[in-house]
Each structure stands twice: as C-alpha cells, then as structure tokens.
Amino acid sequence: MTETSAPRPVQRPRALGEVKGWFPSLDQVLFDRFLSRQERLGEHGDLLEMGVYMGKSAIFTGSYLRPGERFTVCDLFDAEDAPDAGNAAEARKSYAALTRAAFEQNYLAFHDRLPEVVQGPTSLVPGVVEADTCRFVHVDASHLYEHVAMDIGTARRVLLPNGVVVLDDFRSEHTPGVAAATWEAVFDRGLRPICLTTQKFYGTWGEPEPFLEELLGDTEWRAGISMSRQQIAGRHVLRFSGRPPNPAAPESRYGHERRDTEAGAARSAGLATPPVAGSSTHPAAAPRRPSAARRIAVDILPPIVTRTIRRRRRRS
Ligand SMILES: C[S@@+](CC[C@H](N)C(=O)[O-])C[C@H]1O[C@@H](n2cnc3c(N)ncnc32)[C@H](O)[C@@H]1O
Known part of the structure; x- marks a missing residue:
C-alpha cells in the first residue's frame, strides 16, 4: 500500500x-x-x-535594502545538515517545521526578489560574503557556544568599520552559550555594546558613542519603551524593555485577503465600519490601510517602486 501525504499548505502570510x-x-x-x-x-x-x-526578521530587514546592496541569509533549513550532533538536536527540537520552501514563500509574500540564500551551516558564510562589505549583521542561528563564537568572528570580518551587529538570545535562560560568546567578544575581541533589549545585544566594532547620543537625544521613538543607563567595565550601555507598538512593517501581497475577510465579517455583523485587526488604543499600533488603488499598485509595480512606497509610508 502506498502512503499518500496530505498536501502541505502554501504559505500565504497576510501580515x-x-x-x-x-x-x-x-x-x-x-x-x-x-x-x-x-x-x-x-x-x-x-x-x-x-x-x-x-523569515520573520529577514522579511523586516530586507525592506531596508537599497539599490546596489546585497542581502545574504544563511540557514540549515534541514537538521540533517547540522555540523554536529548538538546542533542537529537543537534544530530537530526547535525547528522541525522548517523548510527552505516555507521560508522562500514567506519572503516572497513581502518582497519581489529573494535574498541570496545560503543553505547549510553558518561556517559557509565567510566563503560567500566578502570581508568589509556589510553594514548590518544579525546573528540568530545556533545557540551553542562554539557556533556563536564563530558567527561573531564572521560578523567582525564582514562588517564595515561602523557596522552594527545584533546578537539574539544573548541572555536567555536556555542559551548560556550565546551569553558566554557575547561577553567574551566584548572583553577579548573588541566588541563594543551599544544597547541591550530583553532578547538582543546591539554592538559595533566601531565607535558606539554616536549611536548612544542619538538613541538618548531623540525621545519620540521611545514611546512605550523603558530605558536605563548602565556601565559595563567603564563603558555606557543602554538597556531597553517594553512592548511598544510594531513599527510599520513591509506589506504582504496577500494583505488584501485579510482586509476583505474583515470587511465581510463586519458586513455580516451589521457593523458600518469594519474593526481594524490588531488595533489598540495607541494610534501608532493600528495597521495602516492603504487605498484600493495603492494596494493594487504595490501588488503590480516593479520592486524598486514598491520599495519606495513602503519606505515613504514608514517615514510618514
Ligand atoms: C531562532 S531561529 C531564527 C529566528 C528568526 N531570525 C526569526 O526572525 O524568527 C534559529 C535558526 O537558525 C538555524 N540554525 C541553527 N543552527 C544553524 C547553523 N549551524 N547554521 C545555520 N543555521 C542554523 C535554524 O534552522 C533556525 O532556523
């Protein structure tokens, strides 16, 4: 008897x-x-x-890509390709549902083109990304010390002098290896902290002061965010916490499906104005609802034009 498997649902994230x-x-x-x-x-x-x-953070980050720049992403996508047993166990336990196709379908719901995808362990990255080429690196792969220490080394090598590195899970209870590699980089490998959130460490191998001055100087962006100033080994570090409203994120080409469903539900319920999904009392939290014409434009215009529209909306 041959087994038939149910078709995997196609990824169509609407937001x-x-x-x-x-x-x-x-x-x-x-x-x-x-x-x-x-x-x-x-x-x-x-x-x-x-x-x-x-693809959650990659989709967000990809919307800041500008003409002539390259966005490279790396993931195992398959636990069987992990470089060692510990990493394979970690991947099987936490990322069993992951496939490269799922990532790519998600990404293409928000962007017209995929980034450069490196499938395999992060040890492949130095062979693909040249030294001194990156302005922003997000390290969010294995949580095991040896891998994270290597990924931080890669970040240092590929970053431009004032580039920013973000290290995920640098202080979670279940990721002591990331904490060890992060603080080792600070004390022994010249990494300078800029700020810390509940989940991530932001730093640079350049000068942190200009970043600190700007984060401190402008208060408007900190609505809904608590801040404290810390000193670590004589260096100023900012610590942020809270759950601010999401900033404007890239729009999905399937966003209209959600809006249509909401409008239909509102009509059935006899409401004159459909409620906005995810809305809160904070005005910035309410997703913007583009006009029908703008929606269609974003769906069919060339990538460069849709990116400009999205960027303008983020700034306004
Ligand atoms: C915490 S998740 C990333 C979360 C993601 N940035 C987000 O926004 O949701 C960690 C990812 O790292 C991948 N990974 C784990 N070990 C890896 C390794 N050695 N090389 C490359 N990718 C790895 C896993 O497959 C998983 O997709």
Whole structure:
C-alpha cells in the first residue's frame, strides 16, 4: 500500500505578524532605528542574517535594502545538515517545521526578489560574503557556544568599520552559550555594546558613542519603551524593555485577503465600519490601510517602486 501525504499548505502570510518566528516589537523598533539611521547618513553596505527560520526578521530587514546592496541569509533549513550532533538536536527540537520552501514563500509574500540564500551551516558564510562589505549583521542561528563564537568572528570580518551587529538570545535562560560568546567578544575581541533589549545585544566594532547620543537625544521613538543607563567595565550601555507598538512593517501581497475577510465579517455583523485587526488604543499600533488603488499598485509595480512606497509610508 502506498502512503499518500496530505498536501502541505502554501504559505500565504497576510501580515508580518502571521509569519512564525521570534522578533518582538521592541527589536523591530530598534532594527528600524539602526537601519534607518544608516539610510539617513547615506551609509551603504550589504546586509547579512544568520538563522532565518520562517523569515520573520529577514522579511523586516530586507525592506531596508537599497539599490546596489546585497542581502545574504544563511540557514540549515534541514537538521540533517547540522555540523554536529548538538546542533542537529537543537534544530530537530526547535525547528522541525522548517523548510527552505516555507521560508522562500514567506519572503516572497513581502518582497519581489529573494535574498541570496545560503543553505547549510553558518561556517559557509565567510566563503560567500566578502570581508568589509556589510553594514548590518544579525546573528540568530545556533545557540551553542562554539557556533556563536564563530558567527561573531564572521560578523567582525564582514562588517564595515561602523557596522552594527545584533546578537539574539544573548541572555536567555536556555542559551548560556550565546551569553558566554557575547561577553567574551566584548572583553577579548573588541566588541563594543551599544544597547541591550530583553532578547538582543546591539554592538559595533566601531565607535558606539554616536549611536548612544542619538538613541538618548531623540525621545519620540521611545514611546512605550523603558530605558536605563548602565556601565559595563567603564563603558555606557543602554538597556531597553517594553512592548511598544510594531513599527510599520513591509506589506504582504496577500494583505488584501485579510482586509476583505474583515470587511465581510463586519458586513455580516451589521457593523458600518469594519474593526481594524490588531488595533489598540495607541494610534501608532493600528495597521495602516492603504487605498484600493495603492494596494493594487504595490501588488503590480516593479520592486524598486514598491520599495519606495513602503519606505515613504514608514517615514510618514
Ligand atoms: C531562532 S531561529 C531564527 C529566528 C528568526 N531570525 C526569526 O526572525 O524568527 C534559529 C535558526 O537558525 C538555524 N540554525 C541553527 N543552527 C544553524 C547553523 N549551524 N547554521 C545555520 N543555521 C542554523 C535554524 O534552522 C533556525 O532556523
């Protein structure tokens, strides 16, 4: 008897919030701060993410890519390709549902083109990404000390002098290896902390002061975020916590399906105005609802134009 397997549902996320993953709103706000700052200052360079899972943070990061820049992502996608038994066990336990196709379908719901996808262990990255080419690197792959220490070494090698590195899970209870590799990099490998969130460490091998001054100087962006100043071995570090509203995220080409469903439900319930999904009392938390014409435009226009529309909406 031949076994028939049920067809796998096609990924059609209608909003970034529907993509499975680990990317809290606080870190979305900070990614936006760092990546928008680079744009504002005209700093060019490539982007790199090690550990994409279903694409949540990669989709967000990819919307800051500018013409002439390259976005490279690396993931095992398959636990069987893990470089050692510990890493394979970690991948089987936590990422069993992951496939490269799922990542790619998610990514293409928000962007017109895939990033450069490196399938395999992060040890492949130095062979693909050249030294001194990146402005932003997100390290979010294995949580085991040896791997993270290697990934931090890769980040240092590929980052431009004032580039930013973000290290995920640097202080979670279940990831002591990331904590060890992070603080080792600070004390022995010249990494300078800029700020810390509940989940992520933000640092640079360049000068952290200009970043600190800007994060401190501008208070508007910190609505809903608590901040404290810390000193670690004589260096200032900012610590942020809280759950601010999500900043404007890239739009899914399937977003209209959710809006249509909501409008239909509102009509059936006899409501004059459909409620906005995920809305809260904070005005910034309500997703923006583009006009029908703009929606269609975003769906059919060439990538460069849709990216410009999205960027303008993020700034406004
Ligand atoms: C915590 S998840 C990434 C979360 C993702 N950034 C997000 O936004 O949801 C970690 C990812 O790293 C991948 N991974 C684990 N070990 C790896 C290794 N040695 N090389 C490459 N990828 C690895 C896993 O397959 C998994 O997809």
